Amino acid sequence: MPGYRDNPPNRFEEAYLEWEGVPPPADLRVHEEHTKAALAQNESPDIGFRWSLNPYRGCFHGCAYCYARPTHPYLGFGAGTDFERQIVAKVNIVERLRATFEKKSWRREVVAFSGNTDCYQPLEAHYALTRGCLEACVEHANPVTIITKGKLVRRDIDILQELQKSASCRVALSIPFFNDEDARAIEPFASPPSKRFETLRLLSDAGLDTAVGIAPIIPGLNDDQIPEILRRAHDAGAKRAFKILLRLPLEVGPIFEQRLADAFPLRHARVMSAIRDVRGGRISDSDFGSRMLGKGARWAAIEQLFALHCDRLGLDHERNYAPEVPSKPTEPSGPQLPLLF
Numbered sequence: 001m002p003g004y005r006d007n008p009p010n011r012f013e014e015a016y017l018e019w020e021g022v023p024p025p026a027d028l029r030v031h032e033e034h035t036k037a038a039l040a041q042n043e044s045p046d047i048g049f050r051w052s053l054n055p056y057r058g059c060f061h062g063c064a065y066c067y068a069r070p071t072h073p074y075l076g077f078g079a080g081t082d083f084e085r086q087i088v089a090k091v092n093i094v095e096r097l098r099a100t101f102e103k104k105s106w107r108r109e110v111v112a113f114s115g116n117t118d119c120y121q122p123l124e125a126h127y128a129l130t131r132g133c134l135e136a137c138v139e140h141a142n143p144v145t146i147i148t149k150g151k152l153v154r155r156d157i158d159i160l161q162e163l164q165k166s167a168s169c170r171v172a173l174s175i176p177f178f179n180d181e182d183a184r185a186i187e188p189f190a191s192p193p194s195k196r197f198e199t200l201r202l203l204s205d206a207g208l209d210t211a212v213g214i215a216p217i218i219p220g221l222n223d224d225q226i227p228e229i230l231r232r233a234h235d236a237g238a239k240r241a242f243k244i245l246l247r248l249p250l251e252v253g254p255i256f257e258q259r260l261a262d263a264f265p266l267r268h269a270r271v272m273s274a275i276r277d278v279r280g281g282r283i284s285d286s287d288f289g290s291r292m293l294g295k296g297a298r299w300a301a302i303e304q305l306f307a308l309h310c311d312r313l314g315l316d317h318e319r320n321y322a323p324e325v326p327s328k329p330t331e332p333s334g335p336q337l338p339l340l341f
Contacts, residue, residue, distance in 0.1 A: 007078025008251040026081035028060070030123065035090040038097035038133070040115065046292050049145065052115025053097065055129035057088035059117040061149060061190040064259035065216055068116045070250040079251035084189075087123060094132035101140040108167070111137065113146040120150030122189075134159045143168040147213060149175075151191040151199045157206045164208060172211035172242070173200045176218070178228045185263035186218075197236050204237025211240035212315075214306070218246045219294070220274030221260075221267065223302050227309045234313040241315040243306050245294045246275060248284040257283075274298065 006026070039051045058072055062084040069079040077086045090096075100106060113119045119130040134156060137144050144163055146153065153160075153171060163169040173196045177183040180192040191199070204210045212233035217223055230241055248256055261268040275283050278294030285291045294302070310317040 007080035007082050008254055010073045010076070010078060011250070026085045028085050028087070031086065031088045032091045033057075033088050034092045035096055038090075038093050038100055039111065042115065044288060046288055047115075049110055049112040049115070051109055052112045053093070053119070053133060054114065054116045055090050055093050055119055055127070055133065056117050056121060056123060057090075058083050058086055060084060060087060060121045060123065061118055061187060063149075063187040063190060064256045065186065065218070065246055065248070065252065066117075067247045067249060067252060069252050069255065071116065073251075080255055087121075089123060089127050089129065091127070091129070093129055094136055097133050097136045098139075101136060101142060108140070108142050110143045110145060110168075113144060114148055118148055118150055118190075119146065120148040120152040122150075122152075124150070124152055125155075131156050131159060134163060138162045138166055141166045145170045145172070147172040147174055147215075149173070149187065149190040149196065151195045154199050154202050157203065157208070160203070160208055161206060168209075170209045170211065170240075171203055172213050172240075173197075173203075173233075173238075174213045174215045175200075175229055175233065176214055176216060176222050176225075178225050178232060182222070182225075186221075186259060197232050200233060200236040200238055209240075210236075210238045211242065212238045213242050213244070215242070215244040216246035217243050217302060218271065218275070219278050219298060219302065220271035221264070223305070226302070226305055230306075230309045230313055230315060234315060239316060241306075241310050241317045243317075244292055245278065245299070247291060248275070249286060253283050278302075 039053055042050050042052060057075065058077070059066060059068065066083070069083045072079050072083040072086070075088065077083065113130065113133070124130050134144065138159060144167070146169075148171075160169050160171065175193050175196050177186070178193055180194050183190070183193050200210055200212065212229065214226060214229055217226070233241065257272065260271060264271070272283070278296055278299040279285055280295055293299070307317065
């Protein structure tokens with residue numbers, strides 16, 4: 001959990017200096033940026049959308065497993081506490097999005113909010129960049145998908161309802177744990193699961209198309225929570241469910257493992273062994289077509305457990321994934337994260 005500054009070495013820097021003594025506190029610092037483009041184009045065949053929108057770089061939620069951490073060193077920051085406390089706000093992103101929508105070449109394709117970092121992290125309460133972008137989507141009747149761990153999404157129910165009428169809008173709450181205490185240990189500053197289930201109910205009652213994402217599944221830590229998460233999500237009105245296996249690319253591996261050891265010392269070795277079991281002996285897989293999925297008997301049992309309870313509850317979900325691995329990241333083929341999912 002963030003306290004003092006703690007970052008793995010930046011892989012783009014030639015020199016790395018350790019603090020002598022106690023490092024300074026990891027205080028929040030916001031950097032305002034004027035971005036050139038509002039949308040990022042996805043080139044991964046594993047993802048079921050082409051365009052994503054991220055109003056913020058870095059994320060205050062501080063989830064130990066966040067796959068976006070390795071993007072922060074490109075900004076000259078660290079992937080550890082810098083990612084959680086050196087946050088970049090793209091203050092002109094609403095204007096840039098409107099400019100994109102006004103181009104004759106724009107085809108009203110789905111825009112995925114939070115393709116990288118959470119669009120409803122706490123800074124959104126002040127900047128309202130996500131809301132402004134949603135208003136632009138309403139103005140241009142552009143369909144949207146959202147995935148978030150932030151209860152702040154409930155603030156925008158009114159605009160989401162407008163968007164669902166004029167185009168389409170789907171909202172997913174990412175809920176890897178049903179227990180608030182477990183979640184706090186790994187996702188220290190995200191909204192607790194109890195609030196996420198509550199938010200899911202409010203969105204569903206407002207007539208919005210909702211989903212739950214067990215993202216990520218951490219073998220040995222939260223896979224036994226799958227049935228209860230799905231049950232609570234169903235009771236909260238969710239119509240869809242999806243899952244993603246834990247990914248630990250680059251700096252994420254040591255950050256996650258240290259947090260795991262601190263929070264669950266008696267389970268640390270067993271969880272890391274389980275992760276290697278579903279990753280063919282490694283802790284991560286960067287290959288297109290397999291990086292979102294596991295392998296082996298343990299992963300097959302997790303998939304069966306997920307599918308069984310989704311079917312029992314009547315939740316739409318992805319049942320099967322094609323085994324082929326695409327040769328290059330151009331056209332989507334093979335296993336994909338469902339388009340909201």
